[in-house]
Amino acid sequence: MAGQARTARNLLIYWMDGVAALLALAFVGMVLTVAVAGKISVPQALAAGGCLLGVCGLFPFLLREAFDTRPAPSVRLMAAGLLSAGAVALLPPVSAGTGDGMWAMVTFLWLSAAVLYLRAWAAVCTGAVVVVLTTAAVVPITRQPWQPVLLLQALTAVVMAGGVWLWRWLWWTIRDAYDGKEAKASLAVAEERLRFARDLHDLLGHSLSVISLKSELAAKLATRAGAEGNAAREMADVRRLAAEALAEVQLAVDGYRTLDLEEELHGVRAALEAAGARCEIDAATAGLSPAARALLAWAVREGATNVLKHSAATRCSITIRDGALEMRNDGVHVVGDPGDGSGLRGLAERMAAAGGTFAAGPDPAGEFVLKAVVRA
Structure with missing residues (x-):
């Protein structure tokens, strides 16, 4: 008491x-x-x-x-x-x-x-x-x-x-x-722990997946004659991504969880194409509020992370219209059960808290579809 x-x-x-x-x-x-x-x-x-x-x-x-x-x-x-x-x-x-x-x-x-x-x-x-x-x-x-x-x-x-x-x-x-x-204080602590765990997953999951991919690519290039320059570039990217991941963790610790949507789209395109997946982006973001842009940036990051970690997609499309995001990829046939991942659950919680909607799963056409709608 x-x-x-x-x-x-x-x-x-x-x-x-x-x-x-x-x-x-x-x-x-x-x-x-x-x-x-x-x-x-x-x-x-x-x-x-x-x-x-x-x-x-x-x-x-x-x-x-x-x-x-x-x-x-x-x-x-x-x-x-x-x-x-x-x-x-x-x-x-x-x-x-x-x-x-x-x-x-x-x-x-x-x-x-x-x-x-x-x-x-x-x-x-x-x-x-x-x-x-x-x-x-x-x-x-x-x-x-x-x-x-x-x-x-x-x-x-x-x-x-x-x-x-x-x-x-x-x-x-x-x-x-x-x-x-006291119950309110305990709830606030529990919510902050959940936020921190979710943010660490969202922030590090994407960066570490790309680091792993580029490290593997650099190792393959290092064994090929005349590809040393490419291997060096990939390792430079690994170093840059590791520094960015550290900065993002510091942002999560401080509670400043903002992402730039355009930068995220650019980074996702580069990461997916480095993994061998063609990325098509059709995004109209000019009329979105800062809060909506940040939410969609989280959704784009989590969707790309799942493509890199859980599929062997050869094509991924990203469409944004009036606050509605749709990500499609053709790698659903090798996905274990992505809908049960903690990252997607965390993203759904983030969207619901902001008054948006979220859904992810395979569609009848054989593609994996991620949809997120926020208030524009």
């Missing part, structure tokens, strides 16, 4: 402990008052005081039991109920002004703890029973009409029980707010 939430929890609990302590002092004062006035005997005063202090002493424990959850009624709750009933039974037998009927408040103190253990309907029923019983006990003592006494007892029960219930509700609201804040 966060430090601020723990502090709020302790403040709420100690606040209610203070309320219980003040009520205990008030009850002791009333007992001493009626005892000194001779309204009850000393043993009766001691018994009544013991019952009152017992309820007040158990009250903080009852609150702590039901503070974080709604538990089933416990032995402590039943013991506090018996003590409160005993205190009411020991009320002064005659009325002599203020203080006589106030002892009945101990039943509402117990009721305010009981509502934390009971469901709404059970709490209402229990409250009604307590109000009726305390009214029946107070009316003969105060010799007042039962209607105003019943109303006063009902209002006291509602205020005390409702106050304690709101006290716990306040804590649950604070706790849920902090839990939601």
Whole structure:
């Protein structure tokens, strides 16, 4: 639990402990008052005081039991109920002004703890029973009409029980707010991890595939007489691509994930043609927003990466019109299951997050088709 939430929890609990302590002092004062006035005997005063202090002493424990959850009624709750009933039974037998009927408040103190253990309907029923019983006990003592006494007892029960219930509700609201804040932070961390993993795949997958291809080509050229110059050029390209891959990883780490669509199309054409696949590009990109251009650049890169890694295509076409990208290649017959690749899943997630659509798979004509649509 966060430090601020723990502090709020302790403040709420100690606040209610203070309320219980003040009520205990008030009850002791009333007992001493009626005892000194001779309204009850000393043993009766001691018994009544013991019952009152017992309820007040158990009250903080009852609150702590039901503070974080709604538990089933416990032995402590039943013991506090018996003590409160005993205190009411020991009320002064005659009325002599203020203080006589106030002892009945101990039943509402117990009721305010009981509502934390009971469901709404059970709490209402229990409250009604307590109000009726305390009214029946107070009316003969105060010799007042039962209607105003019943109303006063009902209002006291509602205020005390409702106050304690709101006290716990306040804590649950604070706790849920902090839990939601922590869950949001955890979700943000998880999303950032997913973004980073997806970006590393998207960035390095293409570059490393081209590096692997050019390294293999350079090795073949190095074994041929008179092809040393070509091999050197291919290895220079490998070195350049490795430097670009490192720069792209740094961009991913920093969170700046922008690609230039024209540069990506140019690079994809060069990579595919180096692999022996003729690349035809028909792209109208002038009216696209920067965000749409970046998304389509990611799609072009991922599509080319899959062609290089998973197919032996001899032809690939790339068409872009009004924010809609279509990539076709004729190497589908040797593809294992490209639609299940993490790169395509990551691209689909990226497109969906931006409000676009994405689909990839073989078509009836025997070609592998990648389609991505973004908001132009």
